[in-house]
Amino acid sequence: MMTPREYNRQDRYLRQVTFSPLGEIGQRRLASARVLLIGAGGLGSWVSELLARAGVGFIRIVDDDSVDWTNMHRQAMYSEADAEAGKPKAVAAAQRIALINSEITVEANVTRLAAGNIASLAGDVDVILDGMDNFTSRFLVNDYAVSTSLPWIFAGVVGAQGQVMTIIPSVTACLRCMYDAPPPPEKELNAANTGVLGPAVATMASIEALEAVKLLSAPQPPTSPGAILVLDLWNGSARRIESLSPREDCPCCGQRRDGR
Numbered sequence: 001m002m003t004p005r006e007y008n009r010q011d012r013y014l015r016q017v018t019f020s021p022l023g024e025i026g027q028r029r030l031a032s033a034r035v036l037l038i039g040a041g042g043l044g045s046w047v048s049e050l051l052a053r054a055g056v057g058f059i060r061i062v063d064d065d066s067v068d069w070t071n072m073h074r075q076a077m078y079s080e081a082d083a084e085a086g087k088p089k090a091v092a093a094a095q096r097i098a099l100i101n102s103e104i105t106v107e108a109n110v111t112r113l114a115a116g117n118i119a120s121l122a123g124d125v126d127v128i129l130d131g132m133d134n135f136t137s138r139f140l141v142n143d144y145a146v147s148t149s150l151p152w153i154f155a156g157v158v159g160a161q162g163q164v165m166t167i168i169p170s171v172t173a174c175l176r177c178m179y180d181a182p183p184p185p186e187k188e189l190n191a192a193n194t195g196v197l198g199p200a201v202a203t204m205a206s207i208e209a210l211e212a213v214k215l216l217s218a219p220q221p222p223t224s225p226g227a228i229l230v231l232d233l234w235n236g237s238a239r240r241i242e243s244l245s246p247r248e249d250c251p252c253c254g255q256r257r258d259g260r
C-alpha cells in the first residue's frame with residue numbers, strides 16, 4: 001500500500017504529463033532542468049511560481065531588491081508581511097516556492113547581476129529567464145548568453161503592453177540583432193515612470209514560463225523560436241513577428257561567428 005507521500009508524488013504532475021506533447025519524458029526533462037531567473041519582481045513572481053509548480057528541478061533566483069508596498073498589486077509571490085518587513089525578494093520568493101514544491105531546489109541570491117558575477121550565476125544552467133526591469137541588464141545577459149551558446153527568454157511589460165521572445169544563439173536573432181544598444185536609462189519606460197498592470201504582467205509571465213517549459217521539456221520546441229510576440233492587452237491587439245535569424249552585422253552574433 002502506498003504511503004500518502006508516495007501517492008502525492010505520483011499524482012503531482014499527472015494533469016500535465018497527460019498532455020501528450022509533454023508526457024513522462026518531458027516531465028523527467030523538467031525535473032533535471034536548471035534555470036536562472038534574473039529579477040523576482042512582477043514577471044519573476046509568476047514565472048518562478050509556474051515553473052516550480054511544473055516541476056522544474058532547480059531554480060536560481062537573483063534579485064537585490066526588497067519587497068515594498070508598490071510591488072503588491074502585481075508581484076504575486078509576496079505577502080503583506082513581506083512588504084511590512086521589507087524582506088529581500090529573492091529570499092521571500094524562495095520561501096514561497098519551498099511551500100509550493102518541496103521536491104525541487106530553489107536558490108536565493110540577494111545580489112545584483114553584474115558583468116563580474118554573471119558567469120558564476122549562469123555557468124551551470126540550461127536557460128536564463130528575464131524578470132529584469134532594465135535593458136542594461138538584458139544586454140549583459142544577451143551578450144553572455146550568445147557568447148556561451150546559452151538560450152535565454154527575453155520578456156518585458158510596461159503599462160499593459162508586453163513582449164516575449166525565445167533567443168537561441170546561432171539559431172535565432174539576439175537582442176543586439178534588434179537593438180544595437182540599450183536605450184539611455186532616462187529614456188527607458190518602466191513601471192515607475194509609466195505604470196504597469198498586474199494582469200498584463202501575469203499574461204506575459206505565463207507566456208514566458210510556457211516558452212521555458214517547451215524549451216526544457218521538448219528536444220525540439222514545437223514553435224519556431226525567435227518569433228517575437230507583442231501584445232497590447234489594453235487595446236486587445238496581438239502581433240507576432242516571425243522567426244528572425246541572426247543579423248549578419250550584429251556585433252554580438254558576428255563575434256560568435258568569427259570565434260573572437
Ligand SMILES: [Zn+2]
Binds near residue numbers: 175177246251252
Ligand atoms: Zn545578434
